[in-house]
Amino acid sequence: MSRGRTAALLLVLALGVLAPGGCGSDDDERGDRSSPGPATTVIRAWADTLRRGDVKRAASYFALPVLVSNGTPALKLSTRAQVRAFNASLSCGARVLKTSSAGRYTTAEFVLTERPGPGRCGSGTGQRARVTFVVRDGKIVQWRRVSSDPEPPGTIA
Numbered sequence: 001m002s003r004g005r006t007a008a009l010l011l012v013l014a015l016g017v018l019a020p021g022g023c024g025s026d027d028d029e030r031g032d033r034s035s036p037g038p039a040t041t042v043i044r045a046w047a048d049t050l051r052r053g054d055v056k057r058a059a060s061y062f063a064l065p066v067l068v069s070n071g072t073p074a075l076k077l078s079t080r081a082q083v084r085a086f087n088a089s090l091s092c093g094a095r096v097l098k099t100s101s102a103g104r105y106t107t108a109e110f111v112l113t114e115r116p117g118p119g120r121c122g123s124g125t126g127q128r129a130r131v132t133f134v135v136r137d138g139k140i141v142q143w144r145r146v147s148s149d150p151e152p153p154g155t156i157a
Contacts, residue, residue, distance in 0.1 A: 039106040039135035040099045046140065047108075051093030053116030059083040063139035070145045091119035094129065107132045107146065 036044070042061055050058035065078045068086055077083050093115030099108045108131055112124045127148075134142035 036099070037101060037106070038138065039101065039133060040096075040108075042135045042138055042140065043099065043106065043108050043133055044096050047094045047096050047110065050087060050090065051095065051113055051115050053093075055084055055087045055117065058087045061140055062087075062143070063136065063141045066141055066143065068143045070143075074144070088117065091115075091117075092121035092124050092129075097128070104134050104136075105132050106135065109148075 046058055046061040049061070059080060062077075062083045064080070064083070065076050066083060067074045067076055069075065070086075070090070075086075077086060092112040094110035094112055097109045097111055099106055101107075110129045110131070112121055112127050112129055114121045114125055130146045130148050132142070132144045132146050133140055
């Protein structure tokens with residue numbers, strides 16, 4: 001396996017995206033809502049607020065500065081205006097299906113929904129998306145979209 005693929009596999013494992021029912025998981029599909037961790041509570045509140053179309057309040061769940069990546073290289077957002085613009089750019093709302101945690105990383109799987117505001121989710125409605133978060137002191141300090149279909153362990157691409 002090449003050094004790049006090995007590093008990518010190690011990163012995926014470190015983020016815990018291959019263990020959706022792992023330690024600290026919160027799985028709505030099974031109706032398990034018992035004692036979600038603090039990161040899951042923040043992630044749910046953010047997603048619920050954005051799904052209602054309240055971009056300003058959704059942005060309040062983010063720390064300054066924050067690193068974001070939505071299929072792009074990581075961007076450092078340093079102002080409230082930048083964070084509001086980032087949240088406004090997310091044309092879909094999202095409902096949390098489940099979360100899993102590994103260390104400081106919490107990965108949430110969402111089902112995409114329509115939401116009030118400019119733009120439309122369109123064909124994205126009903127699709128799944130995954131985002132890995134780092135939450136510190138009740139605020140999102142990293143928001144990174146990750147693959148919705150991670151390769152199973154041992155797969156060589």
